[in-house]
Amino acid sequence: MAVNGVKTAGATGTGVPTGTTTIAGRALALGRAELKLLGRNKTALYITLLMPAFMIYAMRAGTKNLDLEGTGLSLKEVTMTGAFGYVLLFVVYYNLMSAYTARREELVLKRLRTGEAGDVEILAGTALPSAAIALAQCVLLVVAGSVWLDMRAPARPELLLAGVLMGIVLLAALAAASTALAKTSESAQLAAMPLAMVSMMGSGMFWPLEAMPEGLARFCEALPMTPAVELMRTGWLGGTGTAEVLGRLGAALVWVVLGVFAVRRWFRWEPRR
Numbered sequence: 001m002a003v004n005g006v007k008t009a010g011a012t013g014t015g016v017p018t019g020t021t022t023i024a025g026r027a028l029a030l031g032r033a034e035l036k037l038l039g040r041n042k043t044a045l046y047i048t049l050l051m052p053a054f055m056i057y058a059m060r061a062g063t064k065n066l067d068l069e070g071t072g073l074s075l076k077e078v079t080m081t082g083a084f085g086y087v088l089l090f091v092v093y094y095n096l097m098s099a100y101t102a103r104r105e106e107l108v109l110k111r112l113r114t115g116e117a118g119d120v121e122i123l124a125g126t127a128l129p130s131a132a133i134a135l136a137q138c139v140l141l142v143v144a145g146s147v148w149l150d151m152r153a154p155a156r157p158e159l160l161l162a163g164v165l166m167g168i169v170l171l172a173a174l175a176a177a178s179t180a181l182a183k184t185s186e187s188a189q190l191a192a193m194p195l196a197m198v199s200m201m202g203s204g205m206f207w208p209l210e211a212m213p214e215g216l217a218r219f220c221e222a223l224p225m226t227p228a229v230e231l232m233r234t235g236w237l238g239g240t241g242t243a244e245v246l247g248r249l250g251a252a253l254v255w256v257v258l259g260v261f262a263v264r265r266w267f268r269w270e271p272r273r
Contacts, residue, residue, distance in 0.1 A: 021116055023118075023121055026116060026117045026121050026125065027117075027121045027124050027125040027128065028125070028128070029125070030112075030117065030121070030122065030125025030126060030128070031125045031126075031128030031129055031132075034099065034125065034126050034128065034129050035128075035129040037099075038095075038099075038129055038130075044095055044098060044099070047090055047091075047094055047095060048090065048091050048095050048130070048133055049133075051090045051094075052083070052086050052087045052090050052091060052137060055083075055086045055090070055200075056079065056083045056086060059079055059082060059083070059086070059205070059206055066078070066207065066211060072210070072239070073208055073210065073237075076145070076149050076151060077151065077236075077237060078208055080141060080144075080145040080149065080151060080236075081229075081232060081233040081236050081237065082204065082205035082206060082208075082229070082233075083141055083205075084138055084141060084163070084164065084167070084229070084232040085167070085199065085200070085203060085204075085205035085225060085228075085229045085232070086200070086205060087134055087137045087138055087141070088134055088164070088167045088168060088171055088225075088228075089171065089196050089199060089200065089225075091130055091133050091134040091137065092127070092130045092131065092134050092167075092168055092171040092172055092175065093171040093172075093174065093175050093192060093195070093196065094175075094189065094192050094196065095130050096126070096127055096130050096171070096172055096175035096176070097175040097176075097178055097179060097182070097188045097189075097191070097192045098185040098188045098189060098192075099126055099130075099185075100123075100126065100175060100176050100179045100188075100267075101179045101182045101183075101184065101185045101187075101188040102184075102185040102188075103126065104179060104268065104269065104270065104271060105183070105184060105185070105271050107270075107271070109122060109269050109270075110269055110270050113269060123172075123176055123263070123267075127168075127172045130172070131168050131172070134164070134168055135164065135168075138164050142154060142160075142236070145236075151236075152236075152237070154235055154236045155234075155235070155236065155237060155238025155239075156234060156235045156236075156238055157235060158235070159231050159232075159234050159235035159245065160231070160232055160235025160236055161235070162231055162235070162249065162252075163227075163228045163229070163230075163231030163232035163234075163235055163252070164228075164232060166227075166228050166231070166252040166253070166255075166256055167225065167228035167229075167232070167252075169256050169259070170224060170225070170228060170252070170255050170256050170259045171225075173256065173259030173260050173262065173263050174195065174224065174259050174262065175192075176263045176267050177259065177262035177263045177265075177266050177267055178191060178192060178195070179267065179268070180266040180267065180268060183271075195224070198223060199223060199224070199225040202219075202220040202223050202226070203220065203223050203224075203225040203226040203229045204220070204226060204229045204230060204233065205225075205229055208233075209221065209226070209230070221251075224255045224258075224259075226251075227248045227249075227251035227252035227255060228252050228255075230248050231245075231248050231249065231252060234248070
């Protein structure tokens with residue numbers, strides 16, 4: 001029942017009394033519940049909190065042999081700006097793909113749909129903890145780079161924030177859509193690997209597009225994560241013209257729309273049979 005645009009109800013589909021609720025309130029409640037579940041899952045905590053740091057260290061060691069001459073980028077600039085992509089991949093994509101799959105197989109999503117929360121609220125609420133942790137880790141990267149590595153402050157913070165937010169929305173959508181390939185939360189980790197590996201190697205995180213052969217760079221520009229990574233790099237380092245920035249913003253938005261379409265087309269709310 002709705003009163004002045006606010007839903008009221010005695011109980012959700014789980015039998016928990018709710019009283020008067022709002023869209024934001026329901027999403028935050030789901031987010032708090034998901035955060036508690038994340039805290040109890042040691043494997044998910046490891047992937048969320050420690051794996052990005054490990055990959056940044058490994059990437060720094062691997063990029064020592066890259067030929068960056070003519071790119072205008074230093075080793076630490078490649079490492080730190082590429083690190084944003086690693087954070088988003090592991091904290092958002094890997095974690096959410098497992099979470100969505102587990103909640104589907106446990107019939108949690110099916111029960112939630114019988115209550116007040118709409119589909120978007122359920123998916124967004126589940127993604128809130130991962131999104132918040134990813135944002136916090138990105139802020140720590142900027143602080144670490146500026147304070148300890150003597151990197152310049154972000155030249156275009158609004159572009160850096162836009163790249164992070166678009167990356168979070170895109171990877172949350174792709175995580176939800178990709179659950180169609182997994183039957184269990186364990187198999188979700190394997191199903192997530194192809195996109196993660198292609199993005200790590202081809203979207204400018206490890207090997208910047210400026211250092212690639214022209215034909216390969218053109219191909220990698222079309223990958224889902226590339227526009228977001230390039231926006232984040234431009235936001236920190238600057239030096240990109242308005243037309244190129246608008247092109248990257250447009251490409252990132254197109255991928256977000258395609259990701260949302262993929263969720264509507266392939267996401268399943270009940271266990272696979």
